[in-house]
Amino acid sequence: MQTQPKASHFIDGDYVEDTNGDRIEVVYPATGEVIATVHAATPAVIEQAITAAHKAQKVWASMTGTERGRVLRRAADIMRLRNHDLSVLETWDTGKPYQETSVADATSGADALEYFGGLAGSLTGEHIQLGENWVYTRREPLGVCVGIGAWNYPTQIACWKGAPALACGNAMIFKPSENTPLCALKVAEILMEAGAPAGIYNVVQGMGAVGAALVTDPRVDKVSLTGSVPTGRKVYAAAAEGIKHVTMELGGKSPLVIFDDADLEDAVGGAIMANFYSSGQVCSNGTRVFVQKGIRKRFVARLSERLGNAVFGDPMDPATSFGPLVSARQLEIVMGYIAKGVEEGATLVRGGERLDQPGFWLTPAIFDNVTDDMTIAREEIFGPVMSVLEFKDEDEVIARANDTEFGLSAGVFTNDLKRAHRVIAQLEAGTCYINSYNDAPVEAPFGGMKNSGVGRENSKAAIEHYSQLKTVFVRMGPVEAPF
Numbered sequence: 001m002q003t004q005p006k007a008s009h010f011i012d013g014d015y016v017e018d019t020n021g022d023r024i025e026v027v028y029p030a031t032g033e034v035i036a037t038v039h040a041a042t043p044a045v046i047e048q049a050i051t052a053a054h055k056a057q058k059v060w061a062s063m064t065g066t067e068r069g070r071v072l073r074r075a076a077d078i079m080r081l082r083n084h085d086l087s088v089l090e091t092w093d094t095g096k097p098y099q100e101t102s103v104a105d106a107t108s109g110a111d112a113l114e115y116f117g118g119l120a121g122s123l124t125g126e127h128i129q130l131g132e133n134w135v136y137t138r139r140e141p142l143g144v145c146v147g148i149g150a151w152n153y154p155t156q157i158a159c160w161k162g163a164p165a166l167a168c169g170n171a172m173i174f175k176p177s178e179n180t181p182l183c184a185l186k187v188a189e190i191l192m193e194a195g196a197p198a199g200i201y202n203v204v205q206g207m208g209a210v211g212a213a214l215v216t217d218p219r220v221d222k223v224s225l226t227g228s229v230p231t232g233r234k235v236y237a238a239a240a241e242g243i244k245h246v247t248m249e250l251g252g253k254s255p256l257v258i259f260d261d262a263d264l265e266d267a268v269g270g271a272i273m274a275n276f277y278s279s280g281q282v283c284s285n286g287t288r289v290f291v292q293k294g295i296r297k298r299f300v301a302r303l304s305e306r307l308g309n310a311v312f313g314d315p316m317d318p319a320t321s322f323g324p325l326v327s328a329r330q331l332e333i334v335m336g337y338i339a340k341g342v343e344e345g346a347t348l349v350r351g352g353e354r355l356d357q358p359g360f361w362l363t364p365a366i367f368d369n370v371t372d373d374m375t376i377a378r379e380e381i382f383g384p385v386m387s388v389l390e391f392k393d394e395d396e397v398i399a400r401a402n403d404t405e406f407g408l409s410a411g412v413f414t415n416d417l418k419r420a421h422r423v424i425a426q427l428e429a430g431t432c433y434i435n436s437y438n439d440a441p442v443e444a445p446f447g448g449m450k451n452s453g454v455g456r457e458n459s460k461a462a463i464e465h466y467s468q469l470k471t472v473f474v475r476m477g478p479v480e481a482p483f
Helices: 043-062 065-081 083-094 098-104 106-120 154-167 183-193 208-216 229-241 264-275 296-307 328-343 394-401 417-426 461-465
Strands: 009-011 014-016 023-028 033-039 127-130 133-141 144-148 171-175 201-203 222-226 245-249 255-258 288-292 347-350 365-368 385-391 409-413 431-434 467-474
Touching: 009 043, 009 183, 043 133, 043 144, 043 171, 043 201, 043 208, 065 083, 065 106, 065 154, 065 183, 083 098, 083 106, 083 154, 083 183, 098 106, 106 154, 144 154, 144 208, 154 171, 154 183, 154 201, 154 222, 154 461, 171 183, 171 208, 183 201, 208 229, 222 229, 229 245, 255 264, 255 394, 264 288, 264 296, 264 385, 264 409, 288 296, 288 394, 296 347, 296 365, 296 385, 328 347, 328 365, 328 385, 385 394, 394 417, 409 417, 417 431, 461 467
Parallel strands: 144 171, 144 222, 171 201, 222 245, 255 288, 255 409, 288 385, 365 385, 409 431
Antiparallel strands: 009 014, 009 201, 023 033, 127 133, 133 467, 347 365
């Protein structure tokens, strides 16, 4: 498959190149090979993107919601037809196994386009009767939205941000992560093919400087970021200067609580999904696994046994179930945390070893006997490292689970449904799971509390973050005035 894109950027309905921008090498994480090269957006490219988006947004907003929805639904159909090719590209871009990308990336992007395409025609205001006078509201687009993506789900994030923005009548300028710049270009292509006006969805490449230029431009009305908390603070502060609408989907150190009465196989499976899917590179991961005392030893033993079934190999092979980390830098960060865990006294049960081969491979690591104050239990690692912590009773584990600056996700495994709902209600997290983990249907809101984010992605809740209400008061009688 051809990995080198036609050009670095997609603006006003076509590919655009400016080799004056900084060179960005696209590295295949499985081998460390350079598979493509793009260039960061220059000021001229950024200006071209904002101008195109600003112009196209007026045309797009003048269409009916049903017409906009039709385009999004066509794009969803095209994306599903091309799922194989898009999944292969996602694997090249991220290193994630095709076994995963073929069911979790472009498929989720297509779901978002279809869902918000279906909602677009239903976005209305309301009529409020006040005696003979009345008020009506209009749901209007914000204008030009900037999306800043993370590198773990490039196709999905490009759609999760683009679909609600476009459904509401906005234009989108999307900046992918510099680590995974390829997939969003295909999303833009597909939207144009589906009938979106040129300029309504643009993709520009670059690092932090490009993001900063977009965020601070006065013609930009909304910023949506998926990234780390430190990056979120910078982007949030920059957007606040212009009083821009903001959605922040940031990091976490989420708790997964497993009670004695949980089904052991399901609990182990949930912990695997909460720690090792995408090689642990998922913001919502439940990396603090609190296991009740009576089941902890059996849990750790069975978990270690099942990790032996992970298949390392060519990510393009459908049999491969565990892929590399995204970059040499990320591998270095995760290895540092593993060393810190050992140094601070946690028990490395298995894994945490770099494979002696090209690429950025690391075996999934389980730490037992972890305490709340250890670095690996406090900081987001963003790699395949699980911390197992023992607890005795419900009140204790709730207090310990909430003792964090983060609040993205949380999960509970138990066969006592009253306890499940009681505990979930007390956990300080925005996206929670009972007897499951990391499910992300587009019909459900996704987002965090505390330092893990602001606003929500997906579901009808996202409409509130990509539109605004205009109130119109209509007086039917004479106006009374004091003079």
